[in-house]
Amino acid sequence: QVQLVESGGGLVQAEGSLRLSCVASGRSFSTNAMGWFRQAPGKEREFVAAVSWSGGSSNYANTVKGRFTISRGNAKNTVYLQMDSLKPEDTAIYYCAVANWGGATMDRDEYDYWGQGTQVTVSS
Numbered sequence: 269q270v271q272l273v274e275s276g277g278g279l280v281q282a283e284g285s286l287r288l289s290c291v292a293s294g295r296s297f298s299t300n301a302m303g304w305f306r307q308a309p310g311k312e313r314e315f316v317a318a319v320s321w322s323g324g325s326s327n328y329a330n331t332v333k334g335r336f337t338i339s340r341g342n343a344k345n346t347v348y349l350q351m352d353s354l355k356p357e358d359t360a361i362y363y364c365a366v367a368n369w370g371g372a373t374m375d376r377d378e379y380d381y382w383g384q385g386t387q388v389t390v391s392s
Contacts, residue, residue, distance in 0.1 A: 270294035276326055277386030287348040290364030290383055301367035302347040302373050303379060306360035310343045317349060321370035354390045361385040
């Protein structure tokens, strides 16, 4: 059974930093891209960042570019999201996901597996 577990969320002041982690289990994901999405209250789930199967390429939403960094662990079943210079508008539940192919896709429909999410709250 595939399972994705996120950790690292919490409450932080504006301009602070958090590092999210996600561990996937149940099968190998060494040839799959992984990504992060977020959902704020009353809004749709939106793309944040994605990394390719090799870790060699990544994509970011314009709203987080230059502030967030996505990376994969050596075992390829782990993905991280380093979030710096956080803003109150970054407040959301953050979800880890595994894509159905190896490219760093921004398309939510190309992600087959999802975690339960971790809350990130940024105070002003």
